Amino acid sequence: xxxxxxxxxxxxxxxxxxxxxxxxxxxxxxxxxxxxxxxxxxxxxxxxxxxxxxxxxxxxxxxxxxxxxxxxxxxxxxxxxxxxxxxxxxxxxxxxxxxxxxxxxxxxxxxxxxxxxxxxxxxxxxxxxxxxxxxxxxxxxxxxxxxxxxxxxxxxxxxxxxxxxxxxxxxxxxxxxxxxxxxxxxxxxxxxxxxxxxxxxxxxxxxxxxxxxxxxxxxxxxxxxxxxxxxxxxxxxxxxxxxxxxxxxxxxxxxxxxxxxxxxxxxxxxxxxxxxx
Amino acid sequence: xxxxxxxxxxxxxxxxxxxxxxxxxxxxxxxxxxxxxxxxxxxxxxxxxxxxxxxxxxxxxxxxxxxxxxxxxxxxxxxxxxxxxxxxxxxxxxxxxxxxxxxxxxxxxxxxxxxxxxxxxxxxxxxxxxxxxxxxxxxxxxxxxxxxxxxxxxxxxxxxxxxxxxxxxxxxxxxxxxxxxxxxxxxxxxxxxxxxxxxxxxxxxxxxxxxxxxxxxxxxxxxxxxxxxxxxxxxxxxxxxxxxxxxxxxxxxxxxxxxxxxxxxxx
Numbered sequence: 001x002x003x004x005x006x007x008x009x010x011x012x013x014x015x016x017x018x019x020x021x022x023x024x025x026x027x028x029x030x031x032x033x034x035x036x037x038x039x040x041x042x043x044x045x046x047x048x049x050x051x052x053x054x055x056x057x058x059x060x061x062x063x064x065x066x067x068x069x070x071x072x073x074x075x076x077x078x079x080x081x082x083x084x085x086x087x088x089x090x091x092x093x094x095x096x097x098x099x100x101x102x103x104x105x106x107x108x109x110x111x112x113x114x115x116x117x118x119x120x121x122x123x124x125x126x127x128x129x130x131x132x133x134x135x136x137x138x139x140x141x142x143x144x145x146x147x148x149x150x151x152x153x154x155x156x157x158x159x160x161x162x163x164x165x166x167x168x169x170x171x172x173x174x175x176x177x178x179x180x181x182x183x184x185x186x187x188x189x190x191x192x193x194x195x196x197x198x199x200x201x202x203x204x205x206x207x208x209x210x211x212x213x214x215x216x217x218x219x220x221x222x223x224x225x226x227x228x229x230x231x232x233x234x235x236x237x238x239x240x241x242x243x244x245x246x247x248x249x250x251x252x253x254x255x256x257x258x259x260x261x262x263x264x265x266x267x268x269x270x271x272x273x274x275x276x277x
Numbered sequence: 278x279x280x281x282x283x284x285x286x287x288x289x290x291x292x293x294x295x296x297x298x299x300x301x302x303x304x305x306x307x308x309x310x311x312x313x314x315x316x317x318x319x320x321x322x323x324x325x326x327x328x329x330x331x332x333x334x335x336x337x338x339x340x341x342x343x344x345x346x347x348x349x350x351x352x353x354x355x356x357x358x359x360x361x362x363x364x365x366x367x368x369x370x371x372x373x374x375x376x377x378x379x380x381x382x383x384x385x386x387x388x389x390x391x392x393x394x395x396x397x398x399x400x401x402x403x404x405x406x407x408x409x410x411x412x413x414x415x416x417x418x419x420x421x422x423x424x425x426x427x428x429x430x431x432x433x434x435x436x437x438x439x440x441x442x443x444x445x446x447x448x449x450x451x452x453x454x455x456x457x458x459x460x461x462x463x464x465x466x467x468x469x470x471x472x473x474x475x476x477x478x479x480x481x482x483x484x485x486x487x488x489x490x491x492x493x494x495x496x497x498x499x500x501x502x503x504x505x506x507x508x509x510x511x512x513x514x515x516x517x518x519x520x521x522x523x524x525x526x527x528x529x530x531x532x533x534x535x536x537x538x539x540x541x542x543x544x
Contacts, residue, residue: 109445130475
């Protein structure tokens with residue numbers, strides 16, 4: 001047995017565990033929400049058990065790091081391992097078309113379900129979130145930028161545009177695509193390691209980071225720029241966003257398996273289009 | 278869903294003829310100004326002033342219905358969250374039946390104000406999209422020093438959103454005619470049901486991606502660093518008057534708010 005096959009076998013158990021944990025979290029959150037209803041939802045009660053100021057302090061580093069990563073990427077630098085390296089996205093007609101069409105598909109998909117409101121003026125049921133991690137893994141930075149722009153356009157069309165869309169939603173959605181782009185090594189999902197990485201970082205990690213990123217901004221600017229009370233931002237908004245994302249993300253690998261070969265063969269896969277300096 | 282036929286509604290009105298840069302500043306004005314005030318007696322006239330522009334621009338009422346569709350639910354959520362939140366701010370004037378929460382004048386007025394703060398930017402952007410050509414919007418964003426590739430992403434995405442939406446509907450109808458069930462089952466089954474729609478949609482998107490890239494290349498996209506336009510935006514005197522009006526109103530409201538405390542609720 002070759003070393004590669006042995007290492008592949010070693011990843012099967014962690015991958016299965018990550019998959020079970022992600023599905024269990026999504027199922028548990030969705031099921032308890034349906035059975036218990038919003039006011040008695042135990043996940044909401046858990047989020048409400050910590051004080052607003054505790055959440056604000058604990059989550060602040062996530063907001064700062066998320067924002068720093070966004071601007072780092074815009075400046076033409078990226079994290080490779082633990083080092084900051086210069087890289088270049090071509091931003092030619094192909095990258096531009098990719099970003100624009102990712103925005104169109106994501107924005108159109110989100111706006112189409114804009115009527116299924118969860119918190120008026122803040123969020124709604126979003127099955128199109130299934131695209132967020134997928135576009136990040138397949139198209140890299142153009143895909144992540146497309147997701148951020150698409151969310152902004154969907155907010156405008158579905159009646160949710162506000163300061164929260166700019167200060168929280170834009171980079172929050174960018175992170176949804178960015179985290180799997182950086183941390184999932186194989187979007188073809190042929191290796192068990194990719195499943196492990198996806199469900200741990202892509203599904204759970206990005207869902208939680210995005211929810212916390214936006215909720216922190218809403219809580220901190222509550223009353224000045226945004227309109228949700230901090231308690232609602234942490235107690236309702238954050239768990240709703242997590243469950244919304246987590247359910248959609250479970251199905252993303254199904255799309256990845258089918259679409260990766262096409263994306264790769266048409267020369268659109270991000271690893272084929274990026275150069276490190 | 279009127280936007281699926283395109284966001285811009287061609288008409289010959291004074292609002293349509295206003296320079297896209299001025300209209301962009303007009304949207305920013307509402308974003309900023311509505312955040313100044315928490316007194317509904319000020320926020321409501323600001324909100325309603327958008328509808329004056331909507332009437333002048335002959336924006337169809339259906340386009341603005343998205344705002345009113347959510348208004349009732351937004352008001353309920355606002356009352357349910359802000360009244361208890363400010364239950365101790367100011368003099369309690371009663372308790373809510375069944376819940377027993379005290380409520381104050383401050384809490385009620387604040388809760389009334391919140392939906393107007395939510396829907397003012399939304400209404401402004403709806404009027405903006407309906408009365409501004411995508412080509413002019415693109416140019417206006419560039420004039421505000423947004424890199425032209427970033428402006429192009431935004432305007433191409435806006436152009437293609439209705440196209441992708443129509444593609445998705447066609448694929449959905451085709452799959453449903455083959456027996457796909459989207460209306461039955463729990464939330465997992467319903468989301469899983471979208472996978473046979475999303476895969477052909479993505480394949481279509483990839484094909485469009487290549488076609489769009491080729492058409493951009495054919496028009497020498499990116500060959501020169503400076504982007505030029507066949508029809509340049511030019512400020513005329515009505516644009517200058519409107520711009521002066523926006524700046525004057527903004528400065529006036531800012532002075533009233535931060536100099537004299539106008540439009541703020543006191544407990």
